[in-house]
Amino acid sequence: xxxxxxxxxxxxxxxxxxxxxxxxxxxxxxxxxxxxxxxxxxxxxxxxxxxxxxxxxxxxxxxxxxxxxxxxxxxxxxxxxxxxxxxxxxxxxxxxxxxxxxxxxxxxxxxxxxxxxxxxxxxxxxxxxxxxxxxxxxxxxxxxxxxxxxxxxxxxxxxxxxxxxxxxxx
Amino acid sequence: xxxxxxxxxxxxxxxxxxxxxxxxxxxxxxxxxxxxxxxxxxxxxxxxxxxxxxxxxxxxxxxxxxxxxxxxxxxxxxxxxxxxxxxxxxxxxxxxxxxxxxxxxxxxxxxxxxxxxxxxxxxxxxxxxxxxxxxxxxxxxxxxxxxxxxxxxxxxxxxxxxxxxxxxxx
Numbered sequence: 001x002x003x004x005x006x007x008x009x010x011x012x013x014x015x016x017x018x019x020x021x022x023x024x025x026x027x028x029x030x031x032x033x034x035x036x037x038x039x040x041x042x043x044x045x046x047x048x049x050x051x052x053x054x055x056x057x058x059x060x061x062x063x064x065x066x067x068x069x070x071x072x073x074x075x076x077x078x079x080x081x082x083x084x085x086x087x088x089x090x091x092x093x094x095x096x097x098x099x100x101x102x103x104x105x106x107x108x109x110x111x112x113x114x115x116x117x118x119x120x121x122x123x124x125x126x127x128x129x130x131x132x133x134x135x136x137x138x139x140x141x142x143x144x145x146x147x148x149x150x151x152x153x154x155x156x157x158x159x160x161x162x163x164x165x166x167x168x169x170x
Numbered sequence: 171x172x173x174x175x176x177x178x179x180x181x182x183x184x185x186x187x188x189x190x191x192x193x194x195x196x197x198x199x200x201x202x203x204x205x206x207x208x209x210x211x212x213x214x215x216x217x218x219x220x221x222x223x224x225x226x227x228x229x230x231x232x233x234x235x236x237x238x239x240x241x242x243x244x245x246x247x248x249x250x251x252x253x254x255x256x257x258x259x260x261x262x263x264x265x266x267x268x269x270x271x272x273x274x275x276x277x278x279x280x281x282x283x284x285x286x287x288x289x290x291x292x293x294x295x296x297x298x299x300x301x302x303x304x305x306x307x308x309x310x311x312x313x314x315x316x317x318x319x320x321x322x323x324x325x326x327x328x329x330x331x332x333x334x335x336x337x338x339x340x
Contacts, residue, residue, distance in 0.1 A: 047277070048269035051262055081254040085245055088258015092221055093266055095259065099218035107217070 007160060008034070010067035011153030012058065012098070013145050014090040016083055017043070019054050020145025023065045024136065024153040031157055033136035035065060036146040051093040058097035070098045071156035073148060074107045108155045113148075116155035178204070180237035181323030182228065182268070183315050184260040186253055187213070189224050190315025193235045194306065194323040201327055203306035205235060206316040221263040228267035240268045241326035243318060244277045278325045283318075286325035 041050035078084035192206035211220035248254035
């Protein structure tokens with residue numbers, strides 16, 4: 001990649017019902033929102049079909065937007081063991097699509113993401129959503145899952161920018 | 171499928187470190203053990219590679235043994251949310267391989283499996299392993315994960331046999 005080509009990140013936030021995604025570019029001027037939304041597998045389909053739906057949609061997003069890397073939030077918390085299992089299965093399908101597409105994958109803890117986006121590791125969901133709207137010049141706040149996915153992408157770009165700064169020749 | 175061709179089931183028991191599998195045929199005479207073992211993704215590989223490993227191995231098993239159907243134990247219990255997430259991700263990878271191979275997938279609760287194998291829904295793991303060894307004429311007990319996968323396959327065949335009996339013309 002030469003200096004002028006943007007670094008494009010696909011942020012993914014798999015939930016038990018909806019899998020949020022967000023595509024963000026970093027250019028010299030800052031970060032640019034490209035796309036965001038949610039992948040909603042048909043609720044009445046069987047488990048295999050729902051996982052397949054997530055896998056296919058993530059594969060399609062990668063083909064369409066050609067990101068250089070994917071960023072996931074590390075799941076630390078779930079309501080209970082049952083919802084953690086459902087979440088894990090959805091996450092497995094999304095991770096597999098990313099791996100099969102040959103994309104490098106990075107995980108960030110919720111605290112890392114909140115800190116990168118708001119400067120404060122214990123910010124609440126609304127504060128993160130407002131900062132994402134402001135940072136990416138969105139006309140309105142993104143819906144929750146998409147906002148979290150954008151936040152993961154922004155976190156990756158912040159870490160990347162920090163690394164690039166610290167490894168630059170003096 | 172005609173009456174004389176065996177029904178072949180692939181049982182899968184995804185664990186956080188090892189994913190057990192077992193292949194069982196039903197013929198008119200009873201059930202026959204074809205193969206069993208464990209899929210062990212490289213422990214030091216990153217998450218994407220580990221999930222990919224499970225997906226590839228399940229895909230390979232289906233190509234090699236050509237089962238007609240896959241049977242999974244429904245996970246009800248996990249030590250905690252963290253291990254449920256890890257388990258869910260592994261399960262998602264195995265389920266996706268089954269779905270991508272076009273195999274119908276059935277899930278059974280631990281109680282259904284124990285009851286089908288031992289006649290008692292609250293049997294312990296050792297009792298299940300001993301019954302599996304006896305039912306399938308294994309020279310020695312299968313290792314835990316493989317035994318659980320064989321038990322899921324046996325449970326499916328028992329349900330199938332029961333259904334076949336109850337829907338047969340008088």
